[in-house]
Amino acid sequence: MRIVIIGAGQAAASMAARLRAKGHEGTLTVIGAESVPPYQRPPLSKAYLLGQMGLDRLTLRAPEWWQAQGIELRLGERALAVDPQARRVTTDCGVLDYDALGLTLGAAPRRLPAAMGGDLPGAHVLRDLADIDTLAPLMVAGARLVVIGGGYIGLEAAAVARKLGLEVTLIEAAPRILGRVASAETADMIRALHLAHGVRILEGVGITQITGTDRATGVALNDGRVIEADLVIQGIGVLPRTDLAQAAGLALENGIRTDLRGRCSLPGIWAAGDCASLPHEGAQVRLESVGAAIDMAECVADDMLGQGRDLVLRPWFWSDQFDAKLQIAGLNTGHDQIVTRPGSGDHAGSVWYYRQGRLISVDALNDPRAYMIGKRLIEAGQSPAPDQVAGVPDLKALLA
DSSP: OOEEEEOOSHHHHHHHHHHHHTTOOSOEEEEESSSSOOBOSGGGGTTTTTTSSOHHHHBSSOHHHHHHTTOEEEETOOEEEEETTTTEEEETTEEEEOSEEEEOOOEEEOOOOGGGTTTSTTEEOOSSHHHHHHHGGGOOTTOEEEEEOOSHHHHHHHHHHHHTTOEEEEEESSSSTTTTTSOHHHHHHHHHHHHHTTOEEEESOOEEEEEOSSSOOEEEETTSOEEEOSEEEEOOOEEEOOHHHHHTTOOBSSSEEOOTTOBOSSTTEEEOGGGEEEEETTEEEOOOSHHHHHHHHHHHHHHHTTOOOOOOOOOEEEEEETTEEEEEEEOOTTOOEEEEEEOSSTTOEEEEEEETTEEEEEEEESOHHHHHHHHHHHHTTOOOOHHHHHHOSSGGGGGO
16 A cells, blocks of 8 residues: 655654554655654744754654655655545655555644735744744844734743843734633733743734834834834744645645544545644544644554544643743633632642533643643543632542
């Protein structure tokens, strides 16, 4: 059986490794538009940008591993079209036939429209190695940085910049940071952390323009202010890469629509990672995390080899902010009640989300014990009463 994987990130590497580990002996080809082997993305805007991690540690597998596994890595090659009927992939370097196709296309960073200056030199995004290699030499102490977007991407960028000594202003158009992904209580903890480290945060104010002609020189706000900048980072989220799938006639719904085995709407094609959406409680959800990419990719590999199983969703995420770690278990969508617990030390605590009396998610900042216990409870389907969570002296008692 000839298997082709388009996309060369975490999901692709995990899918390829699983296929070989499960006994696939046929041809296995991974096509990646970037010129480097699959690498970890989360450290790019943190340890790698800070100079604490080199490319050798960033890559997921050594070149020798790919060779030893008999996996053909076709790097610097862009897939142009998929023909599901002929089971054929056309790239800018030729044509490949397949029996099974894995789409691990990832996601693309959102930019402001060109008319608003989103494409100006000096108006950066953070997604791939080239983005960070372009940005890194400009991240020098004393430089003025404006970060657009108060989600996790923007906040992580602001934290790294402050650690490097830049003057940082973060702008969020919504009434508060983390408005789409976390509770006001979690946002309060993260805001306090950033303010304590000298980040200037402007909430409830929109962007009218990234200023400049030849390059970005600042950001104009809708209240008339102009924030001058030496560089701008657009941290306004990502969009799943779906163009190739759409042109091939695959169904889309919040990404490339799949079932719980990663199967797309046409036979012989699977999808995994940030480009794919899975059914969960009546909706198609995308889980943008390393853990989800690995779990989805391995599930797809098993199904390709006739060892299919439905994926059991166990969402977990993390975000590094300065020297603090925010750990998240579960999905807080649709929560109707929140319980908070203080942590030990500065900028520490946890937020517990309930929906109709059921524990569905936990945010834990500098509180790994709360995270681990919350995660175990959620995965076991156990829901201690909110007043128990709020009042129990030792969270471990909730596991009894």
